[in-house]
Amino acid sequence: MKRTLVLAVAATLGWSAQAATQVTRYELIAENGKRIGEQVVERDDDGLNRVRFIYKDNGRGPELTEQFRLAPDGTLTEYTVKGNSTYGAVVDDHFELKNGKAIWKSTSEKGEQTVSGGAMYVPLNSSGEMNSIAITALAARPDGKLPLLPSGTLTQKKLDEIQVSAGGKTQTVQLLAQTGIGLSPQFYWATTGAKPRLFALVMPGFATLTEDGWKEVGKVLAERQKIAESKMLTDLAGKLQHKLSGLTVVRNARIFDSEKATVGAPSDVYVLRGRISAILPAGSPVRGAVNELDAAGRIMIPGMFDMHGHVGRWEGGLNLAAGVTTVRDMGNDNDQLQAMLDENADGRLLGPQIVPAGFLEGESPYSSNGGFVIKDLPQAKNAIDWYAEHGYPQLKIYNSFPKAILKDTVAYAHSRGMRVSGHIPVGLRAHEALDAGYDEIQHINQVMLNFLATPETETRTLERFILPSEKVAALDFNSPVVKNFISRLKTKQTVIDPTLATFAFLKQKDGDINAPFAPIAEHMPPDVKRNFYVGTMKIADEATARRYEKSYAKMVEFVGLLYKAGVPIVAGTDEMAGFTLQAELELLVKAGLTPAQTLQVATLNGARYTRTLHERGSIATGKLADLVLVDGDPTRNIADIRKVAAVITRGYLVYPHEVDKELGILPFVKDAPVLKALAPVSSSHASGGNEAAMQRLGGTARHQH
DSSP states (O other), X not given: OOOOOSXXXXXXXXXXXXXXXXXXXXXXXXXXXXXXXXXXXXXXXXXXXXXXXXXXXXXXXXXXXXXXXXXXXXXXXXXXXXXEOTTSOEEEEEEXXXXXXXXXXXXXXXXXXXXXSOOEXXXXXXXXXXXXXXXXXXXXXXXXXXXXXXXXXXXXXXXXXXXXXXXXXXXXXXXXXXXXXXXXXXXXXXXXXXXXXXXXXXXXXXEEEEETTOGGGHHHHHHHHHHHHHHHHHHHHHHHOEEOOSOEEEEEEEEEETTTTEEEEEEEEEEETTEEEEEEETTOOOOSXXXXXXXXXXXXXXXXXXXXXXXXXXXXXXXXXXXXXXXXXXXXXXXXXXXXXXXXXXXXXXXXXXXXXXXXEEOXXXXXXXXXXXXSHHHHHHHHHHHHHTTOOEEEEOTTSOGGGHHHHHHHHHHTTOEEEEOOOTTOOHHHHXXXXXXXXXXXXXXXXXXXXXXXXXXXXXXXXXXXXXXXXXXXXXXXHHHHHHHHHHHHTOXXXXXXXXXXXXXXXXXXXXXXXGGGGGGSOHHHHHXXXXXXXXXXXXXXXXXXXXXXXXXXXXXXXXXXXXXXXXXXXXXXXXXXXXXXXXXHHHTTOOHHXXXXXXXIIHHHTTTOTTTSSSOOTTSBOXXXXXXXXXXXXXXXXXXXXXXXXXXEEEOHHHHHHHHTOOOSXXXXXXXXXXXXXXXXXXXXXXXXXXXXXXXXXXXXX
16 A cells, blocks of 8 residues: 555657657566566657656556656756556646746646746656656755755765676666655665766665666665665664663553553553563662653553554654554565564664564466465465464465465465465455455455455456445445354454555545544655645546545444454554554544554554564563553543654663654654663672682682572
8 A cells, every 4th residue: 555666657658759869768677576667768859858657566556657848957847747646546747947936736736936046846746767857956966955846955975886787788876865855765776977867776675677778787786775775774773772771660650451441550660671570559669770761640551563564674763653663564575574674683773573474475467576476376385384484473365366275375374373364365255265264354445345346356456446435335234244244253253454544545535635644744744744635546526535435434434343343453554654553543443442442452452463462462560661651641532642752662762752853753742751860779699790710719609508
């Protein structure tokens, strides 16, 4: 669901190359070697430029055409892009700079601004060529800064340089990191010289865009880029993670009991080496603690779980700042995820703990290209063996998985001790996935399709979103087929991971803010806020909009019915890290859960269905010290969950306001509790080291008989 590329793709055919036209071609290759897209740039000698860029992955992808002209400083004077976005929304964006006045209009916004000294317009949907233009324009700026329209400033710095060879050609390229758009740096490989341009765009774990004829250098560039990124990430982690050395006492915290869904009396919680060593009544004598954090009566909840993430290396701070200390990764590039698990364990990566689910897809033109993509049962078993041997507690099956081998695959995964969940493979419905042994279903649309799809419904395309949007509004929840299905889910204790906040895009019109992000919009950098208003689906008219709105409201209602019936629910996102989970909890309350029950879902249920309940999910002596201090009372007003004041996890203290400031976000909490050093207290049997000398002096080893 998340928008993986900052690229847009143009899919217009029939251009006729002219004699004076220069053509540059790029191809987009998935991590598994499959070609999934292309970009073609045509430059005429009269200054007109045209771009065609398209990619398709997981049954969807953008198709856009661009046409533009440049000013002498390399910025845009005219720009037009048309086509459709990843999920089918109409893209129609126009920009013009004339006589010092910039005017732009798209399907979601319009504006104008006086410009002096040059500025670069940032389209809401664009191709990789727009990145190339920015690279060239920035190289020509004496101050290294490029003003952006509608707002912001773009900068770039060189991180690396390498000479690459392919097909008898050699090229020197440089790695650039751009900042000023989005919440993390963007990395590009560019040519060198006075007018550098885009050479390659490497997205580790997903795909690589390279100039035609250079795809074989993608892996070399990816490895060099990972090294450069790792250094930046390690520096970031060192800056924002505060190591808790020795015994730390968190005083005067009101603990949320996730098992009873109640708040207890003020307590002092002791933390040592990443675990809870003691919980005592507030004000109890302190014996030997070296650090103190005064919670000042704040609510303390267990670290929350995002049960539907696709973890990236740069988003960990957003999760921690939101109080998310564990993410269940529901599909990733296997090598990339293994590297992140190592970095996380070593403290080199700012982020929550990760519980991996193994991604298993079937080969088809609609395949998602992460994890393992298989054709038959032996390949499926081989993938399951790999996941089991790497400690994955769960398997996630995807849309194109062969239905003929589903039951045997699920049985084999169970025999290896793994839970099984996923989308419903094409040609099947949810009740048939239960027959095959599913323990869990991902996404509310996959659940609703049980009542709407037929064996002929092509659920590997956008139809899996369009059909529920069109039909759920008229679905009778009191019908026998619906009631029987809910009863079966309850009997089997099948877990539902609805990701309601993510699916709010089904009803969002261009120009309207995506509702889950409305409470945080004013805290975001302007360019991030701007994207909240970009629609995802193609909603043709007001009647369609009303129908989609009603369908989405009934999906939310249905999750409430499931919960009340005793069907286990977990809280997941599949969207913007951290903030989306907070929105998911609000939607669970809207579905009928109390705020306290919702927190129970986000903590206790998360631990239960990741099989980590023995060490997470509640605040108890001996468990991991995954602790979140919150201003206000989210057990009464779930919106207070955005007021996270401090987070302790993996033996570190993280301040959300520090993370927010680093990312350009206006903090949600002003006065966070301050960690204070306590005066050292001696222990009656404390001793230094040098045991060998002590043995020689005393003639015996130290024993206390």
